[in-house]
Amino acid sequence: MATNNLAPKNINVLRSLAEHPNPLQYLMQLASEKPEYAALAEYLGVRTAMPQIDFGSLPPGTRGEFGMRGGFNAQKIPENGAITLSNRFLNQGYDQTNAIPTLTHELTHAAQGEMARQKFQKEILDQNAKQQFLDAHKKLVFNPKGFKSNKSTYGAGMLADKLNPAWTKENETYRASNEELPAWAMGVAVNQNPLTEYDDYNTPAHLNSTLATEYQILLDLATRDAKANPKKKKP
Ligand SMILES: [Zn+2]
16 A cells, blocks of 8 residues: 655644543553553453552652552552552653553552462362463462572562672662562563653663563463453352
8 A cells, every 4th residue: 555655644643641531541542552561451351350540649759559458548449459640640741651651560560469369269160271370370479389488489589689689689678579570570561652761770681571571471371260260250
């Protein structure tokens, strides 16, 4: 097909989330073009575990947060948890894709919580699908019987430690924790804005890309298990 390179650009293209009548819906539509986000959304959808997502006021420096039931101050949090994205993402002139890494990061936390529940699901129709998920979770996330030292039973932390023990030690309370490592890795993977660096923690080379690849493998096996062994509907 012939293309006309002189045709004017579509002047109706929306430039920032704030200019869209439904910023959240538009953000999710943009995000779904990235395979890492799409895999998370599919997994949480199959498990009927998609958290509530809203824009809201967060402290300076906080781009997003995920609140879970049962946590501190969690009375009013819905059953699947709640993601708050900073309403600064709605500012005029703010690139419309800037919130995608944060949304993906927080959805990774939602998936971490849901997989922990999925591991203990009792109703099993397809043992093979269940076992593949459990084996991957043991290898990539947490192996209760792995090694003597507590730390070395966590897959993400082990990898970080192998690549750069000093960085891992320095960041152990937040960025290099076993929950944050995959969430940051998935966020980095979906960053589309070449002008912003999503991860500014001086992370060891290859750590994010390896963890994002591993997490997608895990999501794939978790989704297969979720489809083969559906969770019981609540009465
Ligand atoms: Zn996080």
